[in-house]
Amino acid sequence: MFAATELNQRDKNTQTLFRMGFMLVTALLILPVLLILATLVYKGGSIISAEFLFGDPTNGMREGGIFPALYGTVWLVAVALLVSVPLGVAAAVYLSEYAGDNWFTRVINLAIINLAGVPSIVHALFGVGAFVLFFGIGTSILAASLTLAIMTLPVVIVATRESLQAVPREFREACWNMGATRWQTIRRVVLPNAVSGILTGVILEVSRTTGETAPIMFTGAAFFLPFLPESVFDQTMALSLHLYVITTQVPGVPEALPFGVALVLIGMVLLMNSFSIALRMWLRGRKKW
């Protein structure tokens, strides 16, 4: 009585066909990228060593290491974080805890979406027009980091807002009922429960900032500098721009060198993203509510 009819069988076959088709498409999307990454490891892996990571570039950047670029990238990211994390968290707290559901909040959300969607080179133009020229900061780490901070601000806002909203409303209500002010509630109840979620967002932002090139090209990153930056008003080399320079601007660079730089860059980015994802999954597993 429950034996499969011919129609059942046909449906089942179609089902398998569809399943396989979509699986194939997914594989075709992911496999080429994995192959490319494998090529990067294959061609650049051999050059990576302590001297490469901590040595200075020599012979017009055709030999030697990448330390000044790595060091500069850390500077740029750190200064950008100092600006964007407080600002982004404040914005998220406002949107999640204070803002009503009205046209003004919609405008803010729209601004955030657009800030994330503005091309990176337009952010660079803004950095040049505003920080380098108008505010007279000049091409410096500060100008480049401010540009990066504004560009990656949406990442912090969105991640923080999500983790704030994941804190149940009952937690806040319980706290208000005890007579706590809004800020006391946020500081003692909402933020502590959301802090790890905010952290995953910050790590994502670090990863994103590390890889950006266009916004820093004209605002503070230099092709080559014989010295390390000493303050935020100095220019600096950066890993992403260094990859661009030795690939396109310097003739006669041995093949392994740019592959090594690309590998370091992508390794840093993927490591940070993996860490952020792992943190997020661990949090989800241990959630108390």
Added chain:
Amino acid sequence: MANDIAEGASPAGGPAQRGRIQATDFDRRDADWYIDQGIQLLVFIGGISAIVFIIGIFVFITKEGFGFIFGEMDFGQFFTSPRWRPTSEYNPTYGILALVAGTASVTGLAMLIAIPFSLGAAIYIAEFATGKTREYLKILVELLAAIPSIVWGFIGLTIMNPLIIKIFDVPIGLTVLNAGVILGLMAAPIMTSIAEDALKAVPDRYREAAEAMGATHWQVTIKVVLPAARNGLLGAVLLGVGRGFGETMAVLMATGHAINLPSSIFDSVRALTATIAAELGETAVGSNHYMALFTIGIFLFVVTFVINLTADLVVRGVRKG
């Protein structure tokens, strides 16, 4: 905190003890109240910062391009001439048509590649994959989306370029094809994520109702889930277009950077974004060339603004409906 709250809840000599309740008894303008107001102002400033910045971007790039728009610029020439010769000594021309064509052809090809693949992958992840496979695929897609654009450009230049020359037997591999594939691979993971979210947002009761009527899994997917998620999927595509349009480093390195109205995918082209990135460093601040590059920036800003606005409206439409 426990102390603060205890004091706040029953202040010494509170209303009950005085017999008559007065409005001032509930006035809690103590230090905590002022701190609360101060913080509210601070986070409000953070909240409006996004608006300030987006307006700031427009104001400052317009300020730098202003002198060109109301001076040298010939609107007809700017949008319809394919000749971008800003450094010509005798007769500099500022036509962005070839650059627009470069950007459009690369983005178009990228979308031709990315749309079917990302939607297919999103459908597989959201509707067919289960358990661990789904988790791993989602993580993989998220990681792929994180690869920096400069690395993509490097891949286009060093891996795709010789590959295209070899496979198609063409003299140069830095072409629309190269940049289109690179941009497609680059945009697909993000589009997959957003599209998957859109499919996930379709309530399970839709699927259950269709299955209860005897529909098979793929019938449910094609006839129920996809139409229900239509707006979200369209939003994903639009965001992909926006991303392709604004991408800078990858197209700078993979297109060949030659001013050209492309007639086939084996032509080198040059993109709007790449032009700014390649030339801004060589121009004198305030020169016509410099201001013309900012004018391209204004054009990019306005177009991406419209794309993002449309995407937002489309996605919002699905939530209301």
